[in-house]
Amino acid sequence: MLKRASAMNKTEKKPGVRGSRTGRPIMVLLDLLGRRWSLRILWELRDKPLTSRALRATCDEASPTVLQARLSELREAGFVELLPAGGYGLTGLGRELNETFLPLHRFAERWSKSH
Amino acid sequence: MLKRASAMNKTEKKPGVRGSRTGRPIMVLLDLLGRRWSLRILWELRDKPLTSRALRATCDEASPTVLQARLSELREAGFVELLPAGGYGLTGLGRELNETFLPLHRFAERWSKSH
DNA sequence: GCATTGCGCTACGTTTATTGTAGCACGGGA
């Protein structure tokens, strides 16, 4: 019998905050967001929830292994949640975080013209 | 299920924007920033240039291999430059990019209290 | 009933990225 929703299976073995041994929040956050697909997942969920498979489709068919890993981390961080009705959606906190990336979109457009 | 096989028209040599086969600027940017140490490097250069060794020190002694790789990518992207006087500094574009992350600092503080 | 479909999620072998340690070539003082 598998434990469902076993995101607490980390047991504090601290593989974790890779790029930050200081523990400063900004470092922890930059480390979390600096993992593959983290930023992309938050971005793809920006306007509506997606099922795990739909999310995978939007993320260039990234492997489900790492996608589930990121989703677990982002859920534990409180940015993403698994909706009762099914699918993944941003939490209030996740939406706040995402808003700090909105300027990034505009920046990306400008940047693509300049390099 | 359409496989878009022809987004390789990027004038890119080879390194290959990993997480984005679409070529949309925001995807390319999210992919670049989603590599290990990218965000951290930009963050650490936020107020003054640093030599490669100083940068490594601030980045928890990350291995010089990947640090140089990121610096090359960030230089090619036009966010970072090697100063004539020595040391790495942000370009104007890099500074703009960094400013989109300033709210992240405040967010990180709030976030650390909520989880 | 009993397949079928879609969901979240996992196993596992292969490939790729990152780490850690050591060291190079160059240039500018002293």
Add this chain to the structure above:
DNA sequence: TCCCGTGCTACAATAAACGTAGCGCAATGC
């Protein structure tokens, strides 16, 4: 000259991500 500090690289070992397949479960259809 020798000694630093710079940017940068080699290379084996490790960790992370990939790709494919498939599980258990619940809802739906027949």
